[in-house]
Amino acid sequence: MKNIILFASGNGSNAENICTYFSQRKDVKVVALFCNKADAKVIDKMKPFAIPVHVFTKQQFLDERFFLPLINQYQPSLIVLAGFLLLAPNYLVKHFPNQIINIHPALLPKHGGKGMYGHYVHEAVLAQKDIEHGITIHYVNENFDEGKSIFQNSFLVNELDDLNSISKKIAELEMTNFPKVIDELLKKIN
Numbered sequence: 001m002k003n004i005i006l007f008a009s010g011n012g013s014n015a016e017n018i019c020t021y022f023s024q025r026k027d028v029k030v031v032a033l034f035c036n037k038a039d040a041k042v043i044d045k046m047k048p049f050a051i052p053v054h055v056f057t058k059q060q061f062l063d064e065r066f067f068l069p070l071i072n073q074y075q076p077s078l079i080v081l082a083g084f085l086l087l088a089p090n091y092l093v094k095h096f097p098n099q100i101i102n103i104h105p106a107l108l109p110k111h112g113g114k115g116m117y118g119h120y121v122h123e124a125v126l127a128q129k130d131i132e133h134g135i136t137i138h139y140v141n142e143n144f145d146e147g148k149s150i151f152q153n154s155f156l157v158n159e160l161d162d163l164n165s166i167s168k169k170i171a172e173l174e175m176t177n178f179p180k181v182i183d184e185l186l187k188k189i190n
């Protein structure tokens with residue numbers, strides 16, 4: 001059995017999509033959601049899947065002795081950040097080498113870094129008149145959005161595009177590709 005832990009603290013559309021994708025599988029299981037916002041919509045989205053939810057503070061996240069046992073009880077093959085905005089602490093990155101991945105709604109290294117998420121990214125794409133926009137799935141290291149890229153997919157931005165339309169196109173790319181990339185990665189992890 002390969003276990004996935006999700007980290008998410010937003011709307012949870014990616015988290016829900018990943019749970020749906022793996023829900024019928026005997027060889028892969030989403031075993032827990034970790035969330036640092038008690039009122040995040042993603043928490044409700046876990047209910048149909050009966051997935052345990054751990055809500056934690058930033059202080060707890062930074063405390064290795066508190067947090068690592070919480071994670072280790074699930075023996076994760078992969079930790080998936082799906083709309084999670086805190087920086088992963090060094091101890092976590094060291095403890096799970098090449099086992100933590102993140103999705104970012106831009107073609108990194110463009111539009112990455114602290115504070116670049118969701119609509120801020122798309123606004124930057126429009127303001128800078130980028131001709132191409134897309135998603136990156138990458139390994140997580142000690143810096144925001146700087147780990148090695150695993151997968152990118154893109155579309156051409158046209159002059160009719162606005163915040164709403166490019167947000168939708170990004171969401172479509174994420175829904176189609178994120179679970180498949182996770183599935184492929186898991187095949188390479190014992």
Ligand code: GAR
Pocket residue numbers: 008009010011012013014015082083084085103104105116117118170174
């Ligand atoms: C997704 O678009 C994801 O790429 C982005 O947050 C959104 C979460 O949506 N992540 C980042 O911006 C990370 N820097 P969701 O909660 O509906 O899945």
